[in-house]
Amino acid sequence: MAHHNSLGKVLSLTPAVLIFAFLALLPVINLFIVSFHEVSWLGGTKQMDWVGVDNYVAIGDDPLFKAGVFNTIIVVLVATTAQVVIGLALALACSSVGDRSRPFRALIILPLLIPGIVIGAIWRLMYNSEFGIFNLVLNSIGLSGHDWLGSPSTALAAVIVVDVWHWMPFAFLLLLAAVESLPRDVSEAAKIDGATAWQEFRKVTLPLLYPAIFMTFLFRAVMASKIFDEVFLLTGGGPGTSTEVVSFTIFQRYFLQDNAGYGSALSVSIIFVVSVIIVIALNANKSKGLSQ
Amino acid sequence: MNHAVSKRYKRTTTYLIGFLVLAVFTTLAPFVYIAMSSFKTQISLLMGDVAFTPTLMNYDEVLFDRTSDYLQNFTNSVVVTSISTSLVVVIAFFAGYSLFRMRWPTYVVNIFLIWSMAFNLIPSVTLASAWYDLARSVGLNNDYIALILAHTTLHLPMALWLLASFFREIPRELEDAAYVDGASFVTLVRRVVTPLMMPGLMATGILIFVFSWNEFPVALALTNNDTGTVPVAIAKYAQEEEIKYTQMAAASVLSAVPALLVLLFGQRFIVRGLTAGAVK
Numbered sequence: 120m121a122h123h124n125s126l127g128k129v130l131s132l133t134p135a136v137l138i139f140a141f142l143a144l145l146p147v148i149n150l151f152i153v154s155f156h157e158v159s160w161l162g163g164t165k166q167m168d169w170v171g172v173d174n175y176v177a178i179g180d181d182p183l184f185k186a187g188v189f190n191t192i193i194v195v196l197v198a199t200t201a202q203v204v205i206g207l208a209l210a211l212a213c214s215s216v217g218d219r220s221r222p223f224r225a226l227i228i229l230p231l232l233i234p235g236i237v238i239g240a241i242w243r244l245m246y247n248s249e250f251g252i253f254n255l256v257l258n259s260i261g262l263s264g265h266d267w268l269g270s271p272s273t274a275l276a277a278v279i280v281v282d283v284w285h286w287m288p289f290a291f292l293l294l295l296a297a298v299e300s301l302p303r304d305v306s307e308a309a310k311i312d313g314a315t316a317w318q319e320f321r322k323v324t325l326p327l328l329y330p331a332i333f334m335t336f337l338f339r340a341v342m343a344s345k346i347f348d349e350v351f352l353l354t355g356g357g358p359g360t361s362t363e364v365v366s367f368t369i370f371q372r373y374f375l376q377d378n379a380g381y382g383s384a385l386s387v388s389i390i391f392v393v394s395v396i397i398v399i400a401l402n403a404n405k406s407k408g409l410s411q
Numbered sequence: 412m413n414h415a416v417s418k419r420y421k422r423t424t425t426y427l428i429g430f431l432v433l434a435v436f437t438t439l440a441p442f443v444y445i446a447m448s449s450f451k452t453q454i455s456l457l458m459g460d461v462a463f464t465p466t467l468m469n470y471d472e473v474l475f476d477r478t479s480d481y482l483q484n485f486t487n488s489v490v491v492t493s494i495s496t497s498l499v500v501v502i503a504f505f506a507g508y509s510l511f512r513m514r515w516p517t518y519v520v521n522i523f524l525i526w527s528m529a530f531n532l533i534p535s536v537t538l539a540s541a542w543y544d545l546a547r548s549v550g551l552n553n554d555y556i557a558l559i560l561a562h563t564t565l566h567l568p569m570a571l572w573l574l575a576s577f578f579r580e581i582p583r584e585l586e587d588a589a590y591v592d593g594a595s596f597v598t599l600v601r602r603v604v605t606p607l608m609m610p611g612l613m614a615t616g617i618l619i620f621v622f623s624w625n626e627f628p629v630a631l632a633l634t635n636n637d638t639g640t641v642p643v644a645i646a647k648y649a650q651e652e653e654i655k656y657t658q659m660a661a662a663s664v665l666s667a668v669p670a671l672l673v674l675l676f677g678q679r680f681i682v683r684g685l686t687a688g689a690v691k
Contacts, residue, residue, distance in 0.1 A: 127596030128513045135506035135567065139526060142564040146541035153544060165548060209434055212427040223431040225678050227438055232670035232681070234625035236642040237663045241445045243649060244656055250459045252444055284437070289685065296686040316423075345534040348627045348642070352649050366534040366628070373540045374632060383544075386537035393532045397525065 147390065154383035174384035184385065186360035187368035190275060194346055194364065198282040199339045203332060205283070206290030211324070214298045224295070228288040235285065239352025242281045243268070246353070268354050271361040278362050281349050286342065290335050297331030298324075365389065442667075449660035456657055469661035480636060481662055484644035491555060491630075491640060492623040495562035500616045502563070503570035508604060510571070511578040512586070527568035535565060539632035546633060553635040561629050566619045573618065576687045577611025614684035617677045624669055641666045 154174055156167040178184060209227065213220040230238065245252045246267040254264030267277045301324065309319045347366040350356060356363040356371070369389070373382025448456055450465035473481045510520055530538075538561075546557040581604070589603045605612075627642040634643055645666060648659035673681060 127600075128509050128515075131505035131509035132515075134502045135523070135571070138502065138564055138567060139523070142542075142560055143526060143530070146538070146545045149545060150537075150541040160547075209431070212430050216424060216427050216431065219428070220431060223435055224682075225674065226435045228678075228681070228685075229438060229442070229670075229674060231685070232621050232625075232673055233667050234627065234642045234645070236625075236627050236645050237666050240645055240649060240659050240663045241441045244448055244660065245441060245444060247656075250457050255459045284441070288438075292682060292685050341532055345536075347534065347536060351627070352646060366536045369534070369536045369540065370628065373536075374543075379540070379544060382540055386540050389537050390529075390533055393529060396532065397528055401525075 150383045150390075151387055153379055154387045156380050158379035160377075170380065174381045175388070177381060178384060178388060181368075181372075183356075183360060183363055183368050183371065184365070186363040187365040190361075190363055191344055191346070191365045193275065194279055194282060195340050195343045198279050198286070198343050199336055201279075201283045202287040202290040202339055203294070203336050205287050206292075206294050206335070207328070207332065209291050210295040210298045211320075213295055227291060230285050231288050231292075233285075235348030236352055238281060238285050239349045242277075242284075242349075243353055246277055269358060271358050274354055274358060274361045278346075278350060278353055281353065282343060282346060285349065286339060289342075290339055293335045293338065294328070294331060297328055297335075301327055445660045446664055448657055449664045451657055453655065453657050469657045470665070473658050473661045473665065479658075480639070481644055481665070483637070484639050484641050485665070487555070487634075487638055488624060488640040491558050491562060492620055495559045495566070495623050496616060496620045498559070498563045499566045499570045499619050500612060503567055503574055503615065504605075504608065504612060506567075507571055507574040507578055508600065511575055512581075512583075512604075523568075523571060527572045530565065530568040531572075534628075535626070536628045536632075538565065539629045542629065543632045552633060553638055555638055558630060558633045558638065558640070561633055562623045562626060565626070565629060566622055569622070570615050570619055573615045573684055573687055574608070574611055577608060577614075581607050610680070610683070611687075613677070614680040614687065617673055617680045618684040621670060621673060621681075 153167070155169060155171060157170050157173075159166045159168075213224055248254060248264055248266040248269060251264075251267075253267065257264050265273065267273050305327070306319055306323055309323045314322070345366055346364050347370070350362055350364050350367050351370075354362040356367045369382055369385045372378050372385060449469050450467070451460070451463050452466055452468065455463045473479055475482075506523070509515070510523055542557065542561045542564075543552065546552040546554070546561075551557040585603055585607070586599060589599050594602070625642065626640075627646070630640045630643050631646065634640065639647070641662075645659060645662050648655060648662060
């Protein structure tokens with residue numbers, strides 16, 4: 120093992136440490152302090168009044184936040200499951216078609232590269248109750264249209280469809296990588312033993328893919344829990360609170376209502392929940408000896 | 412029997428390709444729809460015309476109308492995205508080299524790994540509020556610098572995470588050999604590590620560029636009319652009293668240009684980058 124230049128070693132890490140300290144840690148500590156205050160801006164100067172834990176107590180009575188948590192959980196569960204199922208089906212199809220599927224793969228991942236706001240704009244047009252493509256098609260076959268985003272019964276489902284369409288390709292990519300790295304001899308052995316295609320999938324391929332499916336589900340669930348852009352553009356949380364999600368609640372409380380103290384308390388609570396999840400995950404990892 | 416099997420195999424493959432065609436159609440149809448809308452007049456869109464005479468009016472208004480800030484927004488996005496991406500890639504490269512290839516106490520490495528994980532889990536709206544308060548306190552809100560620094564901080568952990576998997580693939584012997592031959596730290600980084608890391612740096616750079624280009628909540632919080640990025644501009648269309656749908660469509664199509672370029676020229680890197688962080 121060569122003895123490395125320690126000056127180079129320290130200097131290389133310095134910029135990242137500075138960013139971590141001053142742009143990641145410091146703002147979060149500041150957020151924590153603000154969350155115990157009532158903030159007002161008077162002619163460009165910040166006024167902070169200590170209110171103790173009032174902001175945190177208020178979270179329990181916030182109808183918007185309650186709706187946000189409930190809807191976010193639904194989005195995470197439904198959208199993520201749909202993405203994993205469709206992504207897996209496509210990954211298996213691509214892998215068994217082989218090289219001829221290459222152009223399909225490239226096109227399928229396109230939505231991943233497009234801004235979430237633009238995805239929202241596209242679907243806002245398609246969902247439009249007067250001239251959107253869905254209602255045009257329904258009208259042309261003699262059915263009456265529907266206000267997809269405007270009625271509480273379909274708004275959340277409409278948002279979920281957009282999220283599935285936007286992020287399914289990510290599940291597809293991760294699962295395709297997993298499918299392609301499966302050992303071939305196992306499925307060949309199953310074939311020689313006379314297994315039908317379904318048996319082979321059910322008893323051989325699927326069990327081998329469980330870890331990858333779990334990882335993909337986890338990754339997508341984390342991303343889906345942060346959903347913001349599409350909701351902002353499609354519904355703004357409405358009608359009523361039917362598409363309110365956690366990120367949007369924080370945005371409304373902190374920025375739109377300019378309630379920095381309470382908004383910070385919401386943010387700190389989310390960061391706290393996330394930290395608890397990380398600690399649990401790290402411990403689970405350690406006890407399974409998978410920390411490498 | 413062989414004949415029957417191969418016939419069945421062919422039929423299955425046909426079904427599977429049919430399934431893939433359906434998936435690609437579902438993926439592309441919305442893009443075709445918005446592209447078509449961007450060439451329609453507002454009236455033609457409202458009437459739901461299928462056949463229409465394409466017009467460039469929307470693009471003209473989005474880009475050159477005096478009331479439109481879109482060119483400014485586009486320039487802002489180019490500035491913010493390219494500077495923050497360059498910063499992220501350079502800082503992550505050196506930090507990653509130091510962290511993953513040299514001896515640091517475990518807790519130092521862990522702090523960075525936990526930071527990476529935390530920043531991927533926390534909704535960026537919470538960070539936006541944290542940065543907003545800080546930027547406003549020092550008078551940097553609505554300034555490029557605040558958004559550039561915020562995007563750098565937001566994406567640095569992800570870049571570190573991605574580069575880690577690439578650093579692990581470089582054989583240590585090469586560095587040791589160079590060191591034994593008397594190479595200085597600078598020479599080692601320039602002549603040995605950088606060339607080997609090129610695919611990783613490309614994948615990371617392209618991916619971070621796309622993330623930064625697409626990023627919305629933080630840009631919304633830290634900018635105003637003059638410094639707003641493309642996603643902020645498009646969101647503004649949707650918030651107007653009377654939405655100019657066809658112009659929103661044209662602005663959306665223009666905003667997707669970088670993504671299309673990336674897909675054409677950097678698809679290999681994108682796939683590698685997106686899977687590297689998760690699978691390895």
